[in-house]
Each structure stands twice: as structure tokens, then as C-alpha cells.
Amino acid sequence: MGETMREEHSTYILAIETSCDETAVAIIKDGTEVIANVVASQIKSHQRFGGVVPEVASRHHVEQITYVLEQALTEATMTIEEIDAIAVTEGPGLVGALLVGVSAAKALAFAHQKPLIGVHHIAGHIYANRLQEEFSFPLLALVVSGGHTELILMNEHGSFEVIGETRDDAAGEAYDKVARTMHLPYPGGPEVDRLAHLGQDTLQFPRVWLEEDSLDFSFSGLKSAVINKLHNADQQGLILKKEDIAASFQASVVEVLTEKTYRAANQNRVKQVIVAGGVAANKGLRTALAERFDQTDIQLSIPPFALCTDNAAMIGAAAMVAYQKGNRADWAMNANPGLDLEAYGRR
């Protein structure tokens, strides 16, 4: 191992991500090229619970982290000595889960005397796209996942301004709860997306725009509208087609996300729009955005499916920017479940 791959003038970062339900390790070259990318998912064990149960999650991370680490080095045919820095998701996330990654990263960095870099999970999601193509600034990122729905403006590498966010539920959370009410298997998002393509938008669910110039989101009312519709139909003995419920719900979410992203992109005269986070894997959203930004000067970028969900490659990509800025964590680094993105960017 370790004789062939390494190029002398390149920077190799080993990155660890354990903020939620994936135990992941990746090795990234110069912040743009994936050398190894290993993800051990816990979705199977979570299926029993219909959600992420934190203590279950951290126990699994402990069981898998060493194996996943070795696998990444094997894939890269590299040794740890050939790595230039160790990066890890510092927050936000579940504290017990984050701690497994942070402890592993600290131990590795300490034992092998490598620089240690803490990364913000959402910065990672945005930088997933840099593994596909270079950024053009100003840049707008739409981050949509189970815990987040945010519009983030970037004027340069490593700087983040939140210009819109959800005031209640995240888009992915609305998907999860609607899926649960429809008795769909976990994870519910992809299943709703799949059904939506087989149905029609017949149920006229509300679109919540908030104040006229607001770039914020609200999905709680839509979620309630869907649940009420299902309950009322149940009581009246009506059978609604699952496909139509999914299609109508998805039509509302997608229309609001697409329109607000389009508006934000124009207001800020951005050159590029990036879609990030687990919901970026949603086919309905990808299609609607592609149509909306077609015939504009704005470049739309959506990472491939495998990089939309949680992974460590994206953490390695974001870490490269911190590495170049000279940001190093010390041995006191801790899991930071409430880490603020804008504050992280000001480091």
C-alpha cells in the first residue's frame, strides 16, 4: 500500500462524518477530487424505529468507525502517514453521534501528529458540489434536508450568509411526517418522490409564501393540511389515491422551493446556484429547478445522488478551504451540536 497514489504537490485530507446516521470516511485530494469515499449507513436498523434514535446511532458509529477508516485507506492505497490533515464534522448534529467522529479524528491526528480541522456539516453539503465542478461567486446554495431548509449566499470560499430559512419544519421533515401518516416505509422522502411521479396534483394543498419579499420558508401548515385531508377522508370512508396525495404534497413543496430560490438568485445576481442536502436527491425538485433556471445566465449545479446524502467526501472538500485559510483545531475541540454556519465562516 501507499507507493503509487500520492502526488508530491497535492494535499490529501482524510475526513470523517458521523453527525447523524451515516458513519463515513473519505480521502480527498486538493479539495476537489475523491480518492476514497466509504459510507456505512444505519438506515436498516433505523427502519424499526421510523426515525433516527440518537443513542442507537452513536453505538453503531462506534462499531463501524475503525472498519470504515481502514476501508477508506485501502481504497486509496494510502497509509495514514501520507495524509496531510485530518478533518471531521464538528457540528451541528446529534451530540453522541458527533462525538464518535470527533474522538476518532482527534486520536488519529494526535497519534500521527497531523493538523486537525473541524468542519460545519452544512458547509460540507455545499462543498459536495465542488467535487463535481468549481464554484463561481457570488453563489447561492439551497440546502434542503431533514433538519434544514436554508438559502445561503456565498461571496467567496468559506464565507456564508443565511438569507432565508424555515420558520418551522424543514422540507425533509415535512416529507418524513407525511410519509409516516401515509404509512410508507422509512426513509419516507424517496418513497413520496417515487409515488408523486405516478400521481396527479389534484388536492390543491396550500403554497406558503410568507411576506412578499421574504426568502424564509414554512412547511408546517402544509404538513397539517395533508394530515387533516387524510384524517377527514378516513372519517368519511373516502379512499384517496396515495399517488395523488404524494403528487399534490410534492407539487406544493417543489413550487415554493423553486420560486424562492429563483427569486433569491436574481435579487443577489448570483452566477451559480447549488442544491445541497438529502432532499436534493428528489427528482421532482431537480426537474423543476432545471426548468426554472433553463434559459437564464445562472448555472444550476446539483451533485450526483451519492454526494447529496451525508458522506465524508463533502467534509474533505470543505476542509480544504479551512486548511488553506490556516484554520486548525486544537486538542480541546469538542462536538458542537449548535454550531452556527455564519460564525463558522468567520473563523
Next chain:
Amino acid sequence: MKEILTHTAKETQSVAQQLARKLRPNSTITLTGDLGAGKTTFTKGLGAGLGVKRTINSPTFTIVKTYSGNIPLYHIDAYRLEDSEEDIGFDDYFYGGGITVVEWPQFIEPFLPTERLDLTIERKGEDERLIRCQPRGVSFEKICEELGQ
């Protein structure tokens, strides 16, 4: 048990805001109510009373969200912990020098502080809400009594 009827979301928030000013650090409040009852609305009001500037939104997916105000606000949603019987370090929040709000408290009942304020919010109409305040422990009795006055 004290009952307060509010007629608008704004009124609900001002009750929460008033409550925030009476709470001492290391106080825990549980919030029970159906979907759409206004648990998040109430928490936003509480946050405003504590001087939280950031948008308070759902912690369902992340389980806990931490906000800095005059003292910290810890917003816990135990919805996903229904089948978990393990302690995720709750005491770090309950006794972390701030105010802790717990939604879906029934799922983490064994871990809750015995001294706390139990609130339920019930939907009475489009905007009317009935807030019930149940003190657990003497230190919360006066707070309950004065609430909404």
C-alpha cells in the same frame, strides 16, 4: 392548575414571553399539544422573552436545538425518542444554566426533572388556544398563578 385562554397567536406568544421573564436558569418546561396546537409558536415567544435573536424552528430531526439569549434556550423534541430508553445527556440541558423546553415529554418521562412546569396547549378555534399550567414543585406555583395576568 391555571387556565389561560388566548385569542390570537400573538397573544399566545406574549404569554410565553411574559413567562420567560419569570423563569430562573435551570428551569424546564414541558409542552404538550396536538399538531398545529402552537408548540413552536409558544417556544418562539419564550425565545423572544429570553432575548434570542435567531429564528426558532423545529428540532424534530436534530432532537435538540440550542439558542443563545440572555441565558441559553434548549429546545428539545422527543418525538423521535419514542422507542429509545437511553439517556442522551439530558441533564446537560436541564441543568445547563438555561431554560429547557421539551416537546413530546411523555417519551422521556423518566429523565425529566421532578421540579418543572407542565404546559398543555389545546386548540379551541381557528386562533383560540387554551393554555393549562401545572406546576411541579413549589418554585413553579407562583409562576403559574401569575401567568397571563
